[in-house]
Amino acid sequence: MPQVELPPTANVSTDPSTWAHGLWFRRLFLGLLAIVVLAGLVGVFGVRSREVSAQSASGRVTLDVTYAQSARAGLDVPFEIEVHRDGGFDDDVVLLVSSDYLDLFNRNTIDPQPDSETSTAHNTRWEYAAPPTDTFVVTVDMEVQQGRHWGRSGNVAVLDPKGNVLARTSFTTWLAP
Numbered sequence: 154m155p156q157v158e159l160p161p162t163a164n165v166s167t168d169p170s171t172w173a174h175g176l177w178f179r180r181l182f183l184g185l186l187a188i189v190v191l192a193g194l195v196g197v198f199g200v201r202s203r204e205v206s207a208q209s210a211s212g213r214v215t216l217d218v219t220y221a222q223s224a225r226a227g228l229d230v231p232f233e234i235e236v237h238r239d240g241g242f243d244d245d246v247v248l249l250v251s252s253d254y255l256d257l258f259n260r261n262t263i264d265p266q267p268d269s270e271t272s273t274a275h276n277t278r279w280e281y282a283a284p285p286t287d288t289f290v291v292t293v294d295m296e297v298q299q300g301r302h303w304g305r306s307g308n309v310a311v312l313d314p315k316g317n318v319l320a321r322t323s324f325t326t327w328l329a330p
Contacts, residue, residue: 198329200224202231207320209311213239216320218309224297225329230258232293236311242283247312248291250277254307257326258295265291297328304328 192198203222208215215237221230236246245268252272267279281289310321 198225200228200230203324205322205324207322209319214311214319216309216311216322218322218324220307220324221297221326222324223304223327223329226297226299226301229294229296230326232258232295234291234293234309235288236290237288239287241285241287242289244314245283246281246289247314247316248279248281249310249312249318250279251275251307251309252277254305254326257297257301257305257328259298261294261296263291263293302328 200221201223202219204217204219206215206217217235217237219231219233219235221232224230234248234250236248252275255277263279265281268282269278269280271278279291281291304325304327306323306325308321308323311319313319
């Protein structure tokens with residue numbers, strides 16, 4: 154087979170602007186990559202929690218909810234509901250949590266377990282016997298379900314024995330893709 158001789162490449166002219174564009178593109182890409190890595194190191198893409206509060210019109214009942222403001226799929230997230238009533242609780246504690254919000258999560262346990270639980274498409278209702286203290290705390294152990302993105306809003310309300318809302322908080326959890 155005859156050997157084919159290729160022309161030398163030393164005489165090929167190069168366009169200097171091509172090198173300049175490539176150099177700036179690489180610098181920009183590496184800069185953006187460095188920003189993403191630094192953001193990950195300081196926990197921007199992890200779980201960030203926040204607390205929201207509400208108070209009844211009379212000021213006797215206070216509702217505090219600690220929730221995940223941002224998270225990612227597969228991570229454990231905080232969810233704690235604290236109800237305080239000056240002078241203690243005379244009646245059962247009734248909590249209303251938006252079902253749509255709870256559907257984002259795998260709920261492992263609710264501590265303490267409600268005496269009664271009912272759910273509709275819109276709300277999950279937890280009823281507890283009147284606690285012997287001024288403050289009642291419910292902690293939900295949960296993690297974000299796989300394949301959930303963008304997040305959603307939710308709310309928690311404390312109801313009186315007649316079913317009227319005493320205090321309500323609203324919040325939004327953002328889920329990183």
